[in-house]
Amino acid sequence: MADIVFRACAENGFHDLWIINRLLGKHSIKQGWGHSRFARSDFDVKVLADFLGVPNGVADIERLMYRKGKHGVNFFGVEISGIELIATRRISPLSLREKPFAKAIWSIRSLSFDPRTKERLLDRCPECSSVLQYRIAGDICRCTRCGIADFRDYPQALVEVDDVDGLDFVTNLIDPETQSVCRVHDDLKNFGTGEIFTLATTLARVIQTENSGGSRRPSPTAESLSLAGSAIKGWPKKFAEVVEIYAPNKIPDQNHTLDSSLYGVTAELKKVVRKELATVLSGRTRNYDVKSQARRAATRVKFWSSPAVMEQASKMGLPVIDVLALYADRVIECPDRRYAERLGIPSGAPPMDFAAFASHRKKVSGLVSVLDAVWGSKSSRHPWSRVMEEVVNKRIGVSILSPSSKNFLESAYTADLKRIRSICEAHESAVDPKAIVNVREAKFYLRMGTGDVGALKGQGYFKDDIITMEQIWRFQDEFISPFEIRARLIVAGVKPLSVIQIGARLQAAGAKRTLLDLHRYHRDDGEQYLFSIIGK
Numbered sequence: 346m347a348d349i350v351f352r353a354c355a356e357n358g359f360h361d362l363w364i365i366n367r368l369l370g371k372h373s374i375k376q377g378w379g380h381s382r383f384a385r386s387d388f389d390v391k392v393l394a395d396f397l398g399v400p401n402g403v404a405d406i407e408r409l410m411y412r413k414g415k416h417g418v419n420f421f422g423v424e425i426s427g428i429e430l431i432a433t434r435r436i437s438p439l440s441l442r443e444k445p446f447a448k449a450i451w452s453i454r455s456l457s458f459d460p461r462t463k464e465r466l467l468d469r470c471p472e473c474s475s476v477l478q479y480r481i482a483g484d485i486c487r488c489t490r491c492g493i494a495d496f497r498d499y500p501q502a503l504v505e506v507d508d509v510d511g512l513d514f515v516t517n518l519i520d521p522e523t524q525s526v527c528r529v530h531d532d533l534k535n536f537g538t539g540e541i542f543t544l545a546t547t548l549a550r551v552i553q554t555e556n557s558g559g560s561r562r563p564s565p566t567a568e569s570l571s572l573a574g575s576a577i578k579g580w581p582k583k584f585a586e587v588v589e590i591y592a593p594n595k596i597p598d599q600n601h602t603l604d605s606s607l608y609g610v611t612a613e614l615k616k617v618v619r620k621e622l623a624t625v626l627s628g629r630t631r632n633y634d635v636k637s638q639a640r641r642a643a644t645r646v647k648f649w650s651s652p653a654v655m656e657q658a659s660k661m662g663l664p665v666i667d668v669l670a671l672y673a674d675r676v677i678e679c680p681d682r683r684y685a686e687r688l689g690i691p692s693g694a695p696p697m698d699f700a701a702f703a704s705h706r707k708k709v710s711g712l713v714s715v716l717d718a719v720w721g722s723k724s725s726r727h728p729w730s731r732v733m734e735e736v737v738n739k740r741i742g743v744s745i746l747s748p749s750s751k752n753f754l755e756s757a758y759t760a761d762l763k764r765i766r767s768i769c770e771a772h773e774s775a776v777d778p779k780a781i782v783n784v785r786e787a788k789f790y791l792r793m794g795t796g797d798v799g800a801l802k803g804q805g806y807f808k809d810d811i812i813t814m815e816q817i818w819r820f821q822d823e824f825i826s827p828f829e830i831r832a833r834l835i836v837a838g839v840k841p842l843s844v845i846q847i848g849a850r851l852q853a854a855g856a857k858r859t860l861l862d863l864h865r866y867h868r869d870d871g872e873q874y875l876f877s878i879i880g881k
Contacts, residue, residue, distance in 0.1 A: 507796030
């Protein structure tokens with residue numbers, strides 16, 4: 346309705362939308378008559394229909410009026426929160442090139458892009474930088490402030506996401522143009538598409554907030570919407586996987602951020618979501634070898650049962666599965682005594698003291714990242730806990746780059762490359778090959794982003810959709826990344842190129858690139874490239 350009135354005023358020679366205030370008996374509105382204003386205002390629809398001159402009167406514009414419903418406003422047959430409608434204009438230049446008319450879905454706060462073209466929406470004039478508004482009437486393709494910019498000449502970047510289907514799932518829930526039906530799990534089928542949309546955007550905001558450091562709750566990005574859509578489309582398994590990644594692990598008994606953000610959904614849907622959250626956070630049972638490589642005794646533990654262990658693992662920069670080996674070998678004391686007793690880990694080991702290591706404000710010349718030293722010394726089955734044991738016991742000297750927002754391992758540099766290489770050659774990982782890892786841990790071992798790991802899972806690379814260390818090692822044996830090649834060059838004393846340059850060189854050399862275009866190459870081709878540089 347906002348765009349129809351905006352255009353009608355211009356076509357009838359009105360400079361601005363003051364006539365609408367006069368017709369509807371409203372006071373002056375600085376932002377004009379945008380979508381959110383029409384949704385909030387009560388007025389005589391017949392007066393507006395007469396002004397527009399529609400042949401069938403109110404019947405022609407009734408479905409455009411955002412009538413108030415039980416829990417929100419009606420958006421073309423879908424009930425959504427009124428907060429979703431913004432006051433200002435946003436447009437898609439690519440869409441206007443095809444058909445010169447505006448779309449109501451551009452006014453949805455949670456969607457910063459056009460659902461069909463995937464183009465980012467323009468909300469400011471590219472010439473005068475004015476915010477686009479519904480106050481001064483004019484051509485929808487031009488800026489009503491300066492009159493210079495034709496928006497069709499300023500196409501915007503397209504959003505890029507790992508899971509387009511997940512993104513389309515979210516937008517199709519409310520897009521009036523779509524013809525597809527969004528299928529959901531039986532747990533969710535009794536809820537309206539508007540409620541499911543609100544759940545998806547709420548989860549996306551939680552994801553975006555966690556990714557931005559937790560300081561605020563910005564509008565969701567296309568990537569976070571894509572992940573949220575994938576989670577709900579794959580309910581309950583995929584949902585559990587996603588909320589596990591973004592669950593808090595620092596404060597005991599802390600509710601999931603999503604739980605405290607569900608104020609936009611109905612009480613019935615809250616119950617369903619909270620039941621699933623409780624299932625995830627009560628402890629997914631997983632296998633860990635908490636004894637040693639020799640004894641190979643896997644103990645079942647609850648992943649979320651010890652926030653203290655999770656916090657220490659996060660500070661250290663190692664997955665819990667390797668930190669448990671440090672506890673079991675009595676390298677450091679487990680910070681949760683009851684947790685340790687349940688695993689049969691004796692007490693008496695020294696506590697982990699991160700402050701005991703020398704720190705420097707600038708990187709010291711000649712030192713190499715401990716991470717690069719390990720990655721560059723072995724292609725798979727990295728003995729992380731053994732290396733950390735040597736670091737903790739000061740048999741490998743490290744210097745911490747400080748201040749740093751990174752964890753201990755990401756901030757640790759060393760000159761003891763020979764010692765680390767010797768350990769990697771003599772030892773393998775102390776982790777049980779059958780141990781199950783989550784997506785966050787797989788990110789560390791594979792040096793991939795969450796989306797890339799998810800893509801591998803989506804393509805069925807991991808058997809039964811479960812990631813085991815055995816599968817991680819098999820992947821590392823089969824493929825090589827520019828990150829590993831760069832680390833190998835560093836360990837060999839060769840000044841490395843950037844990861845991007847290495848990737849370009851590999852492609853120029855004809856290296857086979859495979860696996861969903863995830864910047865991974867067949868190991869034989871990568872080893873041949875390395876041999877041409879360092880001869881081994």
